Amino acid sequence: MTSLRQIGLVLFQRIEAAFDAIFSAAHNPWRHLGALGFYFFWLIAATGLYLYAVLDTSVEHIGASINYYSREQWYLGGLLRSIHRYASDAFVVVMFLHLAREFFYGRYFGVRWYAWITGVPLIWLAYASGIGGYWLVWDQLAQFSIIASAEWLDWLPIVTDPMARNFLTPGAVNDRFFSLLMFLHIGIPLMLMLMLWVHIQRISRADVFPTRTLGLGALAMLVVLSLLQPVVSHAPADLAIVPAAVDLDWLLLFVHPLMYATSPAALWGLAGAFTLLLAVMPLLPHKKTQAVAVVTPEYCNGCRRCFEDCPYSAITMLPHPDKPGHSLAQVDAALCVSCGICAGACPSSTPFRSADELVTGIDMPQQSIGAVRQALEVGLNALTGAPKIVVFGCDCAAALKGLQAADTAAISLLCIGLLPPSLVEYTLRSGADGVLITGCREGSCAYRSGNTWTAQRLAGEREPHLRTNVPPARLRVVWADAHDTAPLHSALATFRQDLQNLGTEMKPLHVPVRRMTHHD
Amino acid sequence: MTKSSVTPLSLIGQVVFYGLFALIIGYFSTQPSYRHMAPDRALIKLSFSHQAQLVADCRKRTPEELAKLPPNMRAPMECARERSPVKVQLSLDGTPLYDGVAQPSGLSRDGASTLYRRFEIPAGEHKLAVKMNDNVRLADFNYVKEEKVTLKPAQILVVDFSAERGGIIFVQ
Numbered sequence: 001m002t003s004l005r006q007i008g009l010v011l012f013q014r015i016e017a018a019f020d021a022i023f024s025a026a027h028n029p030w031r032h033l034g035a036l037g038f039y040f041f042w043l044i045a046a047t048g049l050y051l052y053a054v055l056d057t058s059v060e061h062i063g064a065s066i067n068y069y070s071r072e073q074w075y076l077g078g079l080l081r082s083i084h085r086y087a088s089d090a091f092v093v094v095m096f097l098h099l100a101r102e103f104f105y106g107r108y109f110g111v112r113w114y115a116w117i118t119g120v121p122l123i124w125l126a127y128a129s130g131i132g133g134y135w136l137v138w139d140q141l142a143q144f145s146i147i148a149s150a151e152w153l154d155w156l157p158i159v160t161d162p163m164a165r166n167f168l169t170p171g172a173v174n175d176r177f178f179s180l181l182m183f184l185h186i187g188i189p190l191m192l193m194l195m196l197w198v199h200i201q202r203i204s205r206a207d208v209f210p211t212r213t214l215g216l217g218a219l220a221m222l223v224v225l226s227l228l229q230p231v232v233s234h235a236p237a238d239l240a241i242v243p244a245a246v247d248l249d250w251l252l253l254f255v256h257p258l259m260y261a262t263s264p265a266a267l268w269g270l271a272g273a274f275t276l277l278l279a280v281m282p283l284l285p286h287k288k289t290q291a292v293a294v295v296t297p298e299y300c301n302g303c304r305r306c307f308e309d310c311p312y313s314a315i316t317m318l319p320h321p322d323k324p325g326h327s328l329a330q331v332d333a334a335l336c337v338s339c340g341i342c343a344g345a346c347p348s349s350t351p352f353r354s355a356d357e358l359v360t361g362i363d364m365p366q367q368s369i370g371a372v373r374q375a376l377e378v379g380l381n382a383l384t385g386a387p388k389i390v391v392f393g394c395d396c397a398a399a400l401k402g403l404q405a406a407d408t409a410a411i412s413l414l415c416i417g418l419l420p421p422s423l424v425e426y427t428l429r430s431g432a433d434g435v436l437i438t439g440c441r442e443g444s445c446a447y448r449s450g451n452t453w454t455a456q457r458l459a460g461e462r463e464p465h466l467r468t469n470v471p472p473a474r475l476r477v478v479w480a481d482a483h484d485t486a487p488l489h490s491a492l493a494t495f496r497q498d499l500q501n502l503g504t505e506m507k508p509l510h511v512p513v514r515r516m517t518h519h520d
Numbered sequence: 521m522t523k524s525s526v527t528p529l530s531l532i533g534q535v536v537f538y539g540l541f542a543l544i545i546g547y548f549s550t551q552p553s554y555r556h557m558a559p560d561r562a563l564i565k566l567s568f569s570h571q572a573q574l575v576a577d578c579r580k581r582t583p584e585e586l587a588k589l590p591p592n593m594r595a596p597m598e599c600a601r602e603r604s605p606v607k608v609q610l611s612l613d614g615t616p617l618y619d620g621v622a623q624p625s626g627l628s629r630d631g632a633s634t635l636y637r638r639f640e641i642p643a644g645e646h647k648l649a650v651k652m653n654d655n656v657r658l659a660d661f662n663y664v665k666e667e668k669v670t671l672k673p674a675q676i677l678v679v680d681f682s683a684e685r686g687g688i689i690f691v692q
Contacts (some may be wrong), residue, residue, distance in 0.1 A: 022533035029537075089545045115538070144556060156637060160625040161569050162636035168678045168690050181614035221538040230544050241674045242557050257554055328666060 008104035013444060013481040025212045031443030033098035036211040036218060040091040040197065043191065043222070047084040051077070053184070059178040062138050063236045070232055082226030088130045089251045090222070095126055103281075105446060110289050110337055113282035118199045120278045125192040130252040132185045136176070138235035140243035141165070142255075148256035155264035169241045197448065202335060204313040205449070233402040262470070271274040285305035288415075291365040292336035295329045299348045300361035303326030306342035306464055309417070311448035315342060315362075329362055339447035340418030344454070347464055353375075367414050371425065378432055380408030387433035387499040391492065392419050394439040396446035398480035398488045408492070417437070417450025421457045424475060434474045434499045438488055439480045451479060473502060529582040545657055561644040561672035566610050567636040567674040568681035569659060572654035592636045601630040604656035610679065650679055650688050663687040 016030045025031055054077060056065035070079025099119065102108060108116035135146045150163035156483050164174060200206035200276045210218070234246060248257070259267040293306075297320070314335035320326035329342075343349055348361040351373040358370030378388060385407030393400040393412045400410035412417055416439030424435050437458070439451040454464035458477065466475075476498075478491040557563065578599040587596045603624040610618040617639050625631035633654075648669050651661035663681070663689040671677055678691040 019537070022530050022537065024530075026564040086542075086545055086549065089549050090541075093541075093545065151636075151638075160631055161634055162567065163636075164636050165567055165569060168565060168680065217534060217538055221542050224548050225542040229550075231549075238678055242556075242563050242676060244559065244674050245553045248552075249550065250548045250552075251545070257556075260556065313641040 005101055005104050005106060005244050006096070006101070006474075012101055012104050012512075013441070013483055017441060017481065018486070023214070025442035027211050027217075028443060029094075029210075029214060029218070030097075030101070031212050032207055032214060033094045033101055034205045034285050036094045036214070037049045037091055037098055038208040039210050039215055039218060040087045041189075041196065042191070043087040043219070045193075046079040047087070048051065048189075049519055050080050051084060052182075054127055055095045057178065058175045059138060059173050060175075062136065062178070063233060066137055067233060071231060074230060077466075078230055079226050080159070082229075082231040083222045083230045083472075084133075085249075086222050086505065089145060089249065090218070092126060092130065092251050093122065095198055098124075102120045106286075109282045109284070109286045111314075111337055114202045115199055116282055117498050118195065118201075120275060122192065122195050122199060125188060125195060125204050127252065127255070129185070129189045129192055131255075132181065132188060134249070134253065135311055136185055136235050138173075138237050140237055141246045141248070141292065143237035143239065144243045144246050145253055145256060148259060152259055152267060153253075162449065167239055169415055172239060173237075177515045186453070190286045194293065202312060203448075206313055207358065209421040268354070275340050279294070283448065290338035292333045292338055293331045293342050294358055295331060295338070295360050297322065297361050299359055300328050301347070304329075305345040305347065306362050309341050309345040309449070309453050311339070311341065311450075324372040326397075331362070337447055337448060338364065338366070339369060340413065341415055341447060341453060343369055344450075345464065346420070350422040351426040351465075352422060358401065364414060364418065367418065369418075369423075371420075372411065372413065373426070375411050376409070376427060377430065379411060380427070383407055383409055387437060387496060388431060389434045389492070389496060389499070390427045390432045391438065392423075393437075394415065394450070396482070397438060397444075398482060398484045402439075402485070403492055407496070413447070415447050415450035416454045417445075418445065419454060421464055424458070425467055425470050428470060428474055432478065436476045436478060436492055436495055436496060438478045438491075441481050441484070444481050473498070541592070542549075552671045557640060557674065558642055560673055561640045562612075562673060563676045564612075564617070564639045564641055564648070564679060565636070565676060566608070566639070566650075566679045567634075568606075568622075568679075569634040570606060570622075570654060570681045570683070571632045572604040572606050572624060573656070574600055574605055575602045601628045601632070604631055604654055606633040606635075607651075607653040608635065609649075609651040609661070612639075613647050614649075617641075628647050641671070643671050643675065644671045648677075648679075648690070652681065652688060665690070 012030070016028060019028045019030050023029065026409065029036055038070065046308055054069065056062060057148070066081065070081060071078065102116065122131065125465070131145060131149060132378045147164060147167050148168065154162045154164055158509065166177065177182040200208065209215075220406040234243070255267060258270070293314070300320070302323075304317055304318055304327065307317050312335050314332050314337070317327040317328050318330050320328040342362045343360060343364055346361045346363075349363070349369045358368070358373055360369050363369055379390065382387065383406065385405065386405060389408045391400055391403050391410040392410060392411060395412050401411045403410040416437065419437065424510055427435050437454065439445060439454060442451060445451045453462060455477070456465045457464060458475070460466060460468070476491065476495040480491075537539070575684070577598045581596060581598050605624060606622045608618065608620055608622065618637055620635075622633035622635040623631050642676065646669055647666065650664070651668040652663040653661045655662055667690060668689065669677060669692070675692065680689050680691060681687060682689050
């Protein structure tokens with residue numbers, strides 16, 4: 001399972017990197033599949049509202065009504081009908097790509113089980129909504145689909161009268177029944193919307209809106225497709241005959257041919273097995289969950305930065321028990337993914353503090369800020385070459401193995417978001433000539449926001465920020481995914497050369513304010 | 521983190537990507553065409569929802585039996601609720617297509633017996649025979665219908681049961 005995920009992850013990250021060059025990471029559709037799903041849902045809802053308002057939704061007249069809008073009012077009603085249909089197909093495509101991406105990124109077990117599990121019923125609801133929409137046109141495709149669906153549901157021993165008996169003879173379907181179908185086509189998408197909301201509950205700043213550029217691009221694509229290939233109906237439904245050949249929407253209706261090629265029982269088996277597999281995946285053996293962030297109340301000043309930066313809403317602010325009027329961070333172990341982004345955000349994580357044992361307001365037991373400072377000091381002391389470079393990397397991004405050299409110390413963090421910006425200045429003041437920071441590419445962060453927050457902190461756009469007295473030439477940032485080791489090595493070589501070229505301009509920043517601890 | 525820089529090449533790349541995505545959606549939205557049944561075939565749907573005969577007649581309770589019952593439950597007649605299973609045979613040109621039993625629904629087996637089966641057959645003229653027994657106390661079939669039917673390609677013939685219309689019916 002792990003090796004399959006690794007292969008898939010590298011494949012996805014290579015595709016994403018290639019698309020970064022075309023779209024830039026901010027507008028890269030592969031990095032915003034969930035947001036695109038939401039976007040297509042809203043497009044479906046908006047176009048559906050118009051269609052519901054104007055169409056004559058009676059079994060006798062729906063065909064003529066929809067054909068009128070498709071042919072006579074092709075520029076509005078017809079266009080919206082086509083967008084409604086193609087956005088549904090696009091929704092299904094991005095839904096499965098999103099599912100695959102989250103799987104390959106390993107975002108389905110541990111504390112992230114919730115979003116995964118709540119995503120499973122979304123697949124059923126998406127298909128129920130999409131397939132049900134086809135019935136309302138009441139053409140021969142609708143007839144084929146509704147009878148196939150009824151025959152599939154009839155396999156379950158839940159109702160006495162077979163549902164397929166509702167479609168035995170011409171005239172069997174009346175307006176009352178059709179109203180039920182209409183109710184289902186509104187009710188199920190409403191349930192879908194509710195579940196989408198539930199799906200993102202444990203994620204802070206969920207990516208539910210694509211950028212304007214991406215949204216406009218996707219909309220333009222749907223409009224052009226709708227104009228080039230407008231959606232048209234089949235011949236009106238006729239329950240006296242079997243629809244000869246239907247132009248099937250394979251993205252939504254593939255289940256029907258699959259059932260006729262096998263059996264209703266086999267299709268239930270497949271659908272049930274797929275659902276069960278998805279549902280039990282979080283329970284399968286995975287690497288041991290790491291220790292969660294720990295708050296030390298004496299050092300927490302209630303600044304809320306960890307609360308703001310946590311990508312999984314694992315931190316809440318409570319009244320401080322000892323300091324009236326102050327807040328105290330509290331970590332919910334059931335939500336914490338052990339990334340350490342909170343430690344990087346904490347103002348008490350500054351390495352300039354003189355205490356030998358650096359205790360911060362919030363920290364990671366498995367890689368405390370104090371331990372990182374100690375590793376840095378040991379690494380720097382061991383450097384013999386010049387220029388002296390310290391690389392701060394991320395366990396989830398390009399591996400730092402192989403970067404260690406006589407002039408280079410490499411320190412891999414749980415997430416690059418764990419790096420307090422003050423540690424960069426501290427590193428330079430401690431004798432390093434340059435600091436190279438690397439982490440996952442934009443949109444690839446295993447913990448969603450670590451690289452973004454780090455970039456913003458270094459740019460002075462987010463607290464805690466990097467002080468402006470750090471010479472930009474002495475700092476290099478290289479975003480590199482797991483497969484980007486070669487570009488990372490190359491970037492380090494370039495940085496080394498650039499530092500050498502600085503020569504005498506590369507004045508040392510002054511001695512650290514802290515007494516250096518002697519590490520054996 | 522990264523600045524968005526639109527170059528002519530990246531614009532072309534975006535158009536190609538959106539075009540490719542639209543092509544996939546546009547194609548699979550209607551193609552390839554699916555033929556559910558061969559063009560020279562027709563379909564018979566054997567389906568009914570029928571409340572069969574009770575397995576036993578009602579009988580009058582004796583005065584002793586009535587006396588043993590609570591006063592509010594002393595109904596003079598005792599009627600079995602259970603209904604007979606419905607036996608069905610369907611044959612086409614003398615060849616059996618279906619021979620089965622539809623059990624009554626409900627925990628007390630007092631509900632309707634239902635059936636829904638579909639049979640693809642060659643279009644054309646056929647001799648269709650349906651036999652049905654809805655009374656467990658009868659050894660033979662109490663409903664029989666045999667008819668010559670002509671089915672065009674893709675046509676559906678429904679074999680149903682309607683007590684009001686005299687039993688087995690063919691709907692074309």
